[in-house]
Amino acid sequence: MNQKIYLLAIAFFLTLNSFSQNTYVFLGSYNRDKNAESIQVYQLDTLKGNLTKITAAKNTINPSYLTLSPNGKYLYACTDTKTPNAGSVSSFEFNPENKTLTFLNKQSSGGENPVYLSVHKSGKWLVNGNYSEGSVSVHSLLENGKIDSLAQNFQYTDGSTHKERQTRSHVHSTVFSPQNDYLFLPDLGADKIRCYRFDATLKQPLVATKVPFTKTDLEAGPRHFTFHPNRKFGYCIEEMAGAISVYDYHDGTLKQIQRINTHPDSITSGFESSDIHISPDGKFLYATNRGKENNIAIFSIDEKGLLKNIGYQSTLGNHPRVFALDESGKFLIATNVNSGNVIVFKRNPKTGMLKKVGKEVQMENVSCVQIKRI
Incomplete structure (x- = not known):
């Protein structure tokens, strides 16, 4: 009897703990007005999909890409993007109880036009990619969430064959391997996915x-990259070709096993493929197309990691740069830069299809979304 009561108490505690967590949505933007709320934070209603604004940050120029610390306490942003002779990474502290987002500090991004950043699972390292100058930078993170001075910076000069867009390197994302022991850098300008081993115990990792x-x-034009939850496959979206390359992954090495278009065969030019994510159950992959299409391409994933296109969903806006899936896989949220709107979709876990829910949010030049349960 005592054991039964004990088990019931544990179940009650776990249930109570799960309900004590909330899901938050963080939005970044291209906004040069210091008086504007260039970063906004919302709470997601996980039943109906509605977004309720809880706080925002001003005095920040072009926080175009965001990421969060593993515990959700700190928000990091690529700032001063698309600003000549500038580029920085900034840190903020998020307090859900007080509903505040407080600026902590910023450091040079180590290159012009930072476009992507990632935090190591240890919470001690921040890595960002600089598009215009083709470089990767590493900063250590302090215990109070602030960004320390630059620890490493590698710049690349090689390009590829396109005479206008590939005259030099353009690092477009910085993605850790599933075990966080390697770092992958899709380089749009060089037609390469660069790779480093990442040793978090070193001063220069x-x-x-x-x-x-x-x-x-x-x-x-490789742009963004993601790994399958089973850690066996990698997927790279190619902006210029409008395609996804699928790779077998093992211990820091990639071997291509498939290449598939993100668009219908009837579209033959003007590709602007952008972001890519996989549902937590590993059964479906989603990829955004900008330009002529402004949609999300939906793929099923088989046991060998191969993709099959099963449909498209309009993002109900113009120029979907970044989207995100919540940790449960129930919702997908898309941001449309040119139309300045944010759309919440509910995901069918069996079919992978998407359906708009809730009310859309308006935010000028919204460019990025991250979702975190805290």
Whole structure:
């Protein structure tokens, strides 16, 4: 009897703890007005999909890409993007109880036009990619959430064959491997996915590997990258080619096993593929197309990691740069830069299809979304 009461108490505690968590949505933007709320934070209603604004931050120029610390306490942003002779990374403390987002500090991004950043699972390292100058930078993170001075910076000069867009390197994302022991850098300008070993115990954690990059198809323009939850496969979306390359992944190496278009065969030019994510159950992959299409391409994933296109969903706006899935896989949220609107979709876990729910949010030049249960 005592054991039964004990088990019931544990179940009650776990249930209570799950309800004590809330899901928050963080939005970044291209906004040069210091008086504007260039970062906004919402709470997501996980039943109906509605967004309720709880706080915002001003005095920040172009926080175009955001990421969060593993515990959700700190928010990091690429700032001063698309600003000549500038580029920075900034830190903020998020307090859900007080509903505040407080600026902590900022450091040079180590290059012009930072476009992507990631935090190591230890919470001690921040890595960002600089598009215009083609470089990767590493900063250590302090216990109070502030960004320390630059620890490492590597710049690249090689390009590829497109005479206008690939005259030099353009690092477009910085993605940790599933075990966080490697770092992958899709380079749109060089048609390469660069790779370093990442040793979080070192003062300079990026370490050269025997295979420093994986070459993509020419004029592919690799942009964003994600791994399958089973850790066996990697997926790279190619902006210029409007395609996704699928890779077998093992211990820092990639081997291409498939390449599939993100668009219908009837569309033959003007590709602007942008972001890519996989549902937590590993059954479906989603990829955004901007330009002519402004939609989300939906793919099923088979046991071998291969993709099959099963449909498209309009993002109900113009120029969907970044989207995100919540941790439960129930919702997908898309941001449309040119139309300045944020759309919440509910995901069918069986079919992978998307359906708009809730009310859309308006935010000028909204460019990024991250979702975190805290």
